[in-house]
Amino acid sequence: MAQALVGVLLCYAAVTKAFTIPMFAFVIQSTVPFAGNASTSTLIVLAQAVVFVEIFVGSSLVLHFYSRPMRVVAVGMFVAFSGILSMQLAEENPISCGCLGISPDGMGSHAEIVFGLMRNVFLIAILAAVSVYRKRGFSQSEPKDVSQQVQSA
Amino acid sequence: MKKLNTLSWVKLVLVLGVSILVLGYSVWITSSARSGSRERKSERLNATEDSMEWAQGFEMVSFQAVKSAHEGDLGDDQAIDSIESVLERAKVYNQAGLDDSAIESIVRVASEFIYYRFVLDDPERYIRWRLQRDDQFRGMEALYVKAQVALDYEEFFGESLTDQTPLSQSFTRLYEHQRSLWASRYTPIGYAVDPESVLVVSATHNPIVGEQDIDLGDPQLNRLWLETLVGGHRSWFRGKTDHDQLKANLEKYQVATVGIVIEYENMERRTLYLGILRSGTGGDWSVEALSATDTAFTGGLIEF
Numbered sequence: 001m002a003q004a005l006v007g008v009l010l011c012y013a014a015v016t017k018a019f020t021i022p023m024f025a026f027v028i029q030s031t032v033p034f035a036g037n038a039s040t041s042t043l044i045v046l047a048q049a050v051v052f053v054e055i056f057v058g059s060s061l062v063l064h065f066y067s068r069p070m071r072v073v074a075v076g077m078f079v080a081f082s083g084i085l086s087m088q089l090a091e092e093n094p095i096s097c098g099c100l101g102i103s104p105d106g107m108g109s110h111a112e113i114v115f116g117l118m119r120n121v122f123l124i125a126i127l128a129a130v131s132v133y134r135k136r137g138f139s140q141s142e143p144k145d146v147s148q149q150v151q152s153a
Numbered sequence: 154m155k156k157l158n159t160l161s162w163v164k165l166v167l168v169l170g171v172s173i174l175v176l177g178y179s180v181w182i183t184s185s186a187r188s189g190s191r192e193r194k195s196e197r198l199n200a201t202e203d204s205m206e207w208a209q210g211f212e213m214v215s216f217q218a219v220k221s222a223h224e225g226d227l228g229d230d231q232a233i234d235s236i237e238s239v240l241e242r243a244k245v246y247n248q249a250g251l252d253d254s255a256i257e258s259i260v261r262v263a264s265e266f267i268y269y270r271f272v273l274d275d276p277e278r279y280i281r282w283r284l285q286r287d288d289q290f291r292g293m294e295a296l297y298v299k300a301q302v303a304l305d306y307e308e309f310f311g312e313s314l315t316d317q318t319p320l321s322q323s324f325t326r327l328y329e330h331q332r333s334l335w336a337s338r339y340t341p342i343g344y345a346v347d348p349e350s351v352l353v354v355s356a357t358h359n360p361i362v363g364e365q366d367i368d369l370g371d372p373q374l375n376r377l378w379l380e381t382l383v384g385g386h387r388s389w390f391r392g393k394t395d396h397d398q399l400k401a402n403l404e405k406y407q408v409a410t411v412g413i414v415i416e417y418e419n420m421e422r423r424t425l426y427l428g429i430l431r432s433g434t435g436g437d438w439s440v441e442a443l444s445a446t447d448t449a450f451t452g453g454l455i456e457f
Binding site: 018021048050 | 203
């Protein structure tokens with residue numbers, strides 16, 4: 001359930017970005033290192049690639065399709081996004097990234113970034129907790145399965 | 154490699170289907186917007202060239218002539234009166250159904266703006282005029298971050314703006330620096346004084362329904378005034394009527410556009426538009442927007 005919620009959030013982020021690709025391309029240009037001099041076409045392709053990965057990973061998490069690798073990819077994405085946010089935090093006048101579109105209106109840019117970082121940490125924690133829970137769930141069930149196998153043998 | 158079972162195949166098809174659908178939509182909406190924008194830009198470029206050619210037919214008065222004709226203690230008011238006498242001869246497209254006194258106050262505000270911003274071209278006098286009108290500098294967050302003043306400041310002067318820098322100081326510094334970037338094709342030297350060279354339009358905007366379309370009743374006039382390539386300039390002040398607040402409260406408001414023809418140092422003539430607004434229930438007019446016809450947008454901004 002928790003994994004599906006993160007998946008829904010990723011899908012939501014992808015869909016909102018899909019509506020405003022030029023704006024998202026501008027955010028990439030302004031925030032991602034080395035993207036400042038990229039051509040408009042490159043930035044748009046990059047923005048669409050991020051949207052594709054987000055919707056792919058998000059819908060996979062919702063449908064429990066290759067859950068474990070998708071959780072790893074999602075955590076990787078959140079870590080990368082957080083890295084970019086942290087770099088923005090160091091700027092005196094950071095631009096508003098509008099990440100995930102779920103930061104409350106009227107926040108200052110720095111407050112918005114801190115909110116984004118906390119949100120990403122929370123999402124990473126959810127995915128980590130799901131992984132740990134599943135691992136423990138399987139490891140607890142494994143001896144039972146083995147014993148059943150021994151008994152049946 | 155592990156073989157996929159039927160359920161996994163179904164999930165793969167669903168995941169890929171949704172992903173391709175969203176990606177396809179984003180590619181389609183972006184490319185259609187870009188190609189539509191290219192077509193519109195080409196049409197607007199043609200209209201801009203026609204508008205510039207049309208503007209060559211008007212009689213011009215230089216800002217320097219207005220300034221030197223009215224030097225002295227009463228100079229400001231006399232100079233503003235002389236600009237007002239030009240603007241008030243314009244045909245008014247009164248779509249908002251304003252009364253005569255409202256139209257007069259629109260013309261007065263526009264005349265004062267032209268005088269303090271273009272004729273005097275002195276940032277300190279301009280600030281003083283805005284503050285005398287009870288206008289205020291917009292907030293630091295709105296100016297420095299949203300209007301990208303801080304980014305420009307750092308790029309131009311290699312220094313960071315801090316919260317301690319007075320807004321009047323950063324305004325003056327950017328005002329003067331932008332002027333140094335103008336070059337001849339962006340340096341305004343005068344304005345046209347024929348009645349046909351001035352446009353006064355009023356409209357009512359409703360944040361729920363949207364903006365009221367402007368129609369001058371003549372396709373050619375619409376093309377020359379309203380379909381040119383136009384770039385906006387940076388507003389530093391907020392009037393007594395706060396546009397953002399009106400929109401946030403979903404209140405109707407009245408918008409007046411005053412258009413004039415400006416001559417630049419390279420003798421090109423292009424239209425310039427002043428956006429003035431007030432609440433739908435009346436009150437004082439606030440200078441909210443300034444935009445100018447242009448084909449290249451390579452000059453500095455007009456900070457106002």
